[in-house]
Amino acid sequence: MNSLTVLGKNQIGFALPSTLMLLLLLVTMGAAAALYAGLEFRSMNHFQTGNQALYAAEAGALRAVNAMNQSGVTHFANDVVTRWSTLFAPSLQSLAGYPQFTFTAEVEADPTNPADRGWITATGWAPYNARRIVRIGVRRGPIGRGIGAIYLAADSVTPRFSGNAFDIDGNNHDPYGNLVAGTVAPGIATRNDNVSTAVKSALNTQQKDNVRGAEFSLDPLNPSVVTTGGPDWSDLNRIVNTILTDPRVVRDSRSRINGNVTFGTLQSPQITYMTASDVTIHANGNASGAGILIVDGSLTINGNLNFVGWIIVRGSTVISGPSSDDETSVLGNATVMGSLWTAHMVIRVGGSAIVGFCESCLNLVVPPSGGGYMPKAMMITSWQEVL
Numbered sequence: 001m002n003s004l005t006v007l008g009k010n011q012i013g014f015a016l017p018s019t020l021m022l023l024l025l026l027v028t029m030g031a032a033a034a035l036y037a038g039l040e041f042r043s044m045n046h047f048q049t050g051n052q053a054l055y056a057a058e059a060g061a062l063r064a065v066n067a068m069n070q071s072g073v074t075h076f077a078n079d080v081v082t083r084w085s086t087l088f089a090p091s092l093q094s095l096a097g098y099p100q101f102t103f104t105a106e107v108e109a110d111p112t113n114p115a116d117r118g119w120i121t122a123t124g125w126a127p128y129n130a131r132r133i134v135r136i137g138v139r140r141g142p143i144g145r146g147i148g149a150i151y152l153a154a155d156s157v158t159p160r161f162s163g164n165a166f167d168i169d170g171n172n173h174d175p176y177g178n179l180v181a182g183t184v185a186p187g188i189a190t191r192n193d194n195v196s197t198a199v200k201s202a203l204n205t206q207q208k209d210n211v212r213g214a215e216f217s218l219d220p221l222n223p224s225v226v227t228t229g230g231p232d233w234s235d236l237n238r239i240v241n242t243i244l245t246d247p248r249v250v251r252d253s254r255s256r257i258n259g260n261v262t263f264g265t266l267q268s269p270q271i272t273y274m275t276a277s278d279v280t281i282h283a284n285g286n287a288s289g290a291g292i293l294i295v296d297g298s299l300t301i302n303g304n305l306n307f308v309g310w311i312i313v314r315g316s317t318v319i320s321g322p323s324s325d326d327e328t329s330v331l332g333n334a335t336v337m338g339s340l341w342t343a344h345m346v347i348r349v350g351g352s353a354i355v356g357f358c359e360s361c362l363n364l365v366v367p368p369s370g371g372g373y374m375p376k377a378m379m380i381t382s383w384q385e386v387l
């Protein structure tokens with residue numbers, strides 16, 4: 001009995017440490033599993049939020065490109081870099097509907113070509129202090145946002161279209177009016193949907209097929225009136241003021257044009273600045289030109305005008321004068337190959353008027369400092385994540 005008793009006690013003494021070791025092993029394995037699960041959860045969270053931060057950075061870069069193009073870029077360093085705080089909020093911005101995802105964007109010009117090239121550095125943030133940075137190269141590319149055969153830079157208009165002998169065509173032409181391959185622009189481009197609706201409503205059924213170009217269709221009948229959200233009235237003035245610093249500008253104070261007048265040629269295009277508050281080409285007037293024509297006040301064409309290039313009418317800047325100073329009228333025989341821009345509240349198009357978009361015609365005059373006077377779209381040329 002004693003030997004059996006002693007053996008039982010030894011067995012009991014041996015089992016207790018084994019049980020403790022087993023319990024310790026189980027606890028250790030459980031803790032390791034919990035730690036591993038926690039690490040895996042954190043790893044998955046960091047991976048997910050890291051991707052979210054990357055998406056936020058990319059969204060910030062795309063929003064930066066959109067801000068540039070809506071303003072109109074003629075010279076990247078001057079129009080974008082020096083004005084960046086007014087174009088793009090310097091504080092943190094959030095994605096619409098996702099306030100936990102934020103971003104910032106900074107810009108810099110390429111020192112070797114500051115007029116046409118530069119970079120956007122966008123930083124995105126997400127929960128768990130996740131941060132990602134992308135650096136995107138951009139350059140001035142094709143004809144920019146907002147360009148049409150006619151571009152309305154106003155936020156509201158009261159359009160009037162009279163007669164049926166007019167043609168507004170956003171399909172690309174050469175300087176002689178022949179259709180060529182290239183950008184298909186709107187017949188009439190606008191800043192917002194309200195303006196587009198007002199223009200379409202002003203066109204009757206017989207007139208709607210006179211406005212062709214991007215988004216035009218015959219069945220159903222839809223005129224080429226497109227909201228593009230291009231430069232606004234203040235941007236238009238900024239662009240004009242930049243053009244007027246060119247020493248080659250030819251100033252003309254006449255308000256009445258009778259007889260034959262030439263504002264440059266294709267071989268020798270010029271920048272013509274009409275400073276009168278109300279410019280009228282009368283019935284006995286025959287005006288022709290090429291390059292850029294800037295009219296400070298209203299422009300009424302009752303005679304003949306043949307122009308190749310870019311016409312900018314900013315009558316809304318006239319402080320004094322009758323209400324007609326806010327009106328661009330094309331009532332005579334006018335042929336414009338290029339683009340007609342106006343910030344006016346009233347637009348009348350009638351008579352025998354042809355306004356055809358011509359991409360090559362908008363670059364006849366090149367600034368001395370490089371870049372271009374016509375706004376062009378900033379295009380993405382490279383993308384990389386910055387570690």
